[in-house]
Structures are given as C-alpha cells and as structure tokens.
Amino acid sequence: MRKLLPFLASPVLLLGPTVALLVLTIISAAARPGVCGPSVSNVPASLTATTADGVSMRLDRTQLSHAATIARVGAATDGIGRDGVIVALMAALTESRLRMLANTGAYPDSANYPNDGNGSDHDSLGLLQMRPAAGWGSVAELMDPEYQAKAFFGGPDGPNHGSPRGLLDVPGWDSLPKGVAAQSVEVSAYPDRYAAYEPVAETILDALTTPGSAAHATEPGTNLPTAENAVRQPAAGTEVVFPLPSRSWTRTSGFGYRFHPVYGTRLLHAGVDYAAPAGTAVLAAADGVVREVSWNPRSGNLLVLDHQLDDGPVSTAYAHLLDGSLLVSDGDPVTAGQQLASVGATGAATGPHLHFETHPQGFYNPEEPEAWLRTHAAGQLKKAAPAACVTGDPS
Known part of the structure; x- marks a missing residue:
C-alpha cells in the first residue's frame, strides 16, 4: 500500500463509542449476504493478459496461486461474490504484481516467512502492501496471504472489524467503479492506478474458475478442453483406499x-x-x-x-x-x-x-x-463434512 493520505488513515479511531457503534452497524448492514462466490477449479502454470492501457503481462504459477487464495477467501466471505474478488485482484496486481513481498528494511523478521521477494515501500508488506503501522495486523499476520485477503474483504467477520476498513466496510462499494472500490480500501496516494488492471483480474478469474482448464494454459482461451488435454481426464473408478499402509500411522x-x-x-x-x-x-x-x-x-x-x-x-x-x-x-x-x-x-x-x-x-x-x-468405505472417524465454501491451505 502506497503512502496513506493522512486524513483517511484511521477514521474510526476518531469517533466516540456510540458513533463508532452506529458506523459499524451501518457497515454490517451494508454487507450483501450471498451464496458462495466463484469456485476455483484450476491454477494454470502461467497466463498472459493485457491491461486496459495495452500493456501485456505474464503471470506465473506462484502469482496465480496467490490469486487463487484471494478467490477462495472471497468465495467464503458473504457479500463479496465475483465483483469483490475482481476488486481484490486489481488491488493485489497494482500493489505487488500478485507477489508476497517481505520488507527487510522496515521489518527484518519478515524474511523469515514464505515470500516471493523483498519490497521497499515504507513499511508495507505482502500481496496488498498492508502496513502494520496503519493497524492492518502484525508482521506474522501480514506475511500470510490468506490473512491479507480476509483483511482486504473486511466486514463483520474480518480481522480488523472495520478499522482499517475492508471492502465490505465501504458503504455501497458494489456500486462504485472497481478501481475506486480498490482505492477505498488501499487509500493510496496514487488512486488512478487500479483501474488499468481490471481486464487482467477478469482474465485471471476466468482462468481460475473454468472447469477442465489445462494446467499449462498460457493465453486466455487456451484453457478450453482440447484433444491434447482430454487424455488427462481420469477414468471412472469405484475403489477408495486409505492413503497410508495399515498400522503405519x-x-x-x-x-x-x-x-x-x-x-x-x-x-x-x-x-x-x-x-x-x-x-x-x-x-x-x-x-x-x-x-x-x-x-x-x-x-x-x-x-x-x-x-x-x-x-x-x-x-x-x-x-x-x-x-x-x-x-x-x-x-x-x-x-x-x-x-x-x-x-x-x-x-x-x-x-x-x-x-x-x-x-x-x-x-x-x-x-x-x-x-x-x-x-467411500476407507475412512476411520465419524465427523460429518462441514458446510460448503470452507477454504484453506495444506499444512
């Protein structure tokens, strides 16, 4: 996140308890309830897309995996839907090119967390260049892509509870141009940058959510079923076995x-x-x-x-x-x-x-x-499956 405009840095902190409660009530009401958002079914090895001003950019599997994390968190967040995921992708493309950036100049320990390189924008961290000093979270939290996505989306269940405000904390965000919605969360000194990445975000989300798309797709449209990737489809089967030998685990x-x-x-x-x-x-x-x-x-x-x-x-x-x-x-x-x-x-x-x-x-x-x-007759325990739209990463 670029330099914060001073008068917008932490608006809720200036309010008294009663007014703050009213603001949070309005924010909560503004969040649109809804079903699951876009479902990620594929992460291509690479993808090429073009910005609104005609610049071609190539994204690799690491960048697209971060995009998938944003999409999964958005799908699990009531009121976000496809439009909200697009806004978040636009913000991450603008701020970091979808890279998880440490910032060893401001926080040397940020290099101890998984990262895709080192940034140097003040004390900003991660995909969305969020600042610990602005109240977005600790270094450990902000070096987690899933936490950053949840903080960006915000809302009543977001980690920051409206301060700093996430997308769901912006009244009427879904009626704003998407670049303006991204700026409403990022509060950048360069507010016009986000809009250029809208077609790139659309291309990414289309690639991530196209069932049966080829893992090696590099251009929009190449993720459609073809004779080449049809042979990769699994044959139907019925037997399910436990993934480890008996009594070994x-x-x-x-x-x-x-x-x-x-x-x-x-x-x-x-x-x-x-x-x-x-x-x-x-x-x-x-x-x-x-x-x-x-x-x-x-x-x-x-x-x-x-x-x-x-x-x-x-x-x-x-x-x-x-x-x-x-x-x-x-x-x-x-x-x-x-x-x-x-x-x-x-x-x-x-x-x-x-x-x-x-x-x-x-x-x-x-x-x-x-x-x-x-x-499927291979399991050991009795717990029922959770509700749909639960997301996460292996660990």
Whole structure:
C-alpha cells in the first residue's frame, strides 16, 4: 500500500463509542449476504493478459496461486461474490504484481516467512502492501496471504472489524467503479492506478474458475478442453483406499481452524495429518490422473490427483512428501493403492507426516477428508463434512 493520505488513515479511531457503534452497524448492514462466490477449479502454470492501457503481462504459477487464495477467501466471505474478488485482484496486481513481498528494511523478521521477494515501500508488506503501522495486523499476520485477503474483504467477520476498513466496510462499494472500490480500501496516494488492471483480474478469474482448464494454459482461451488435454481426464473408478499402509500411522491433527504450529497464526487446516515414519509409502486413494506435482513453502512437495468416482469428480492432495521420493509426474494415470511417493517433512512441517486433503467440488474447495473416506468405505472417524465454501491451505 502506497503512502496513506493522512486524513483517511484511521477514521474510526476518531469517533466516540456510540458513533463508532452506529458506523459499524451501518457497515454490517451494508454487507450483501450471498451464496458462495466463484469456485476455483484450476491454477494454470502461467497466463498472459493485457491491461486496459495495452500493456501485456505474464503471470506465473506462484502469482496465480496467490490469486487463487484471494478467490477462495472471497468465495467464503458473504457479500463479496465475483465483483469483490475482481476488486481484490486489481488491488493485489497494482500493489505487488500478485507477489508476497517481505520488507527487510522496515521489518527484518519478515524474511523469515514464505515470500516471493523483498519490497521497499515504507513499511508495507505482502500481496496488498498492508502496513502494520496503519493497524492492518502484525508482521506474522501480514506475511500470510490468506490473512491479507480476509483483511482486504473486511466486514463483520474480518480481522480488523472495520478499522482499517475492508471492502465490505465501504458503504455501497458494489456500486462504485472497481478501481475506486480498490482505492477505498488501499487509500493510496496514487488512486488512478487500479483501474488499468481490471481486464487482467477478469482474465485471471476466468482462468481460475473454468472447469477442465489445462494446467499449462498460457493465453486466455487456451484453457478450453482440447484433444491434447482430454487424455488427462481420469477414468471412472469405484475403489477408495486409505492413503497410508495399515498400522503405519497416527492421526495428529484434523480438519478445521487451528493455530499453525510453524507460523503461529490461526489458519484453516484444510486436511488431516497422519504422522508416520519418514519413507512410509503414500498411496493413491483412488484410480485417477496426476493433476499437479509442485512445491511451495507451506506444503513442501505437493501432489494432487483428479478422480472420477461414481458420485462425481474429486481431487485428493498429498503434502510434505519426502524429497526425491516422487514416483509419478504430471499427467500420469494412477490406480487405487499405487505408491505415489513417501512420507516426509518438507515445507512448513514440524515432523514427518502426510497431510491429506479431499476436494469434491474442484481443487481449492476442500471438505473434511475423514468423512469422505468413511463415506467411500476407507475412512476411520465419524465427523460429518462441514458446510460448503470452507477454504484453506495444506499444512
């Protein structure tokens, strides 16, 4: 976030308790209730888009993964919908080019958190260049992309409760031009920059939410089904197996919000953790095809499979895999019970374990995996699946 206009930095702090309560009541009423927003079904390896003033820009998988985080948080936030996600993407494109930036000049410890490089804009941090000094959050919080997205969207359930104000705290934000809405949250000294990124944000969201899009798409439109990517679709199967050998594991953490053991912030644990000795075989839960083999600072070595079961498509994810243990590659077919890799402790992990996720509505829409395993005759526990629109990252 660029230099704040002094008279707009913290308006609610100037109000008395009664007026502040009235303002927050109006803000809460202004938030539009609604169903889930856009559902992320694909994160391309890269994407090229053009700004409103004709500048072509290429975004890589890391940038698009951050965009997917913003879209997932927006989908889980009442009143945001597609338009709100577009506004947030415009802000992140303008402020950081969708990169998670540390700022070692202002906060040397910011380099200790997963980041995509070092910024130097005053004391701003992260995707949306939020400032601890302006009250957006601590360094640890602002180095978490999911926290920044929640803070940007704001509203009654946002982490800042209206000060600084997020998008839902701006009365009538959805009737404003999207660039103006972004500026209403960012409060930049350069308010006209955001509008140029609206077509780029639209292109990104279209690519993220197009079912069946190709993981290697680089241009708008190339994510449509083709003969080349049709062979990557999984064949229908019925058998589901547990992702680790019998009696090799101990359940250590279930699905739901918790304080992350490495980052120390409250995040959604979007799967279930099974501790097992390093090198224990990790098994495919069902017949399918490898959707993605990747690495990121939180999940470490990550493998995602797509399956087609009798009750519909589902993706499964396997995180923290041992370095050098992967036995499959992008696009490979797999069978239920086939060894994929081995248990490790890569990424943000405190010891060797398998973090396992299920996404019945498309990747980046996780549901409680033990309920899914139980339903398909491979699970152990009894917890019911949570409500739709829960989102999170593997850890």
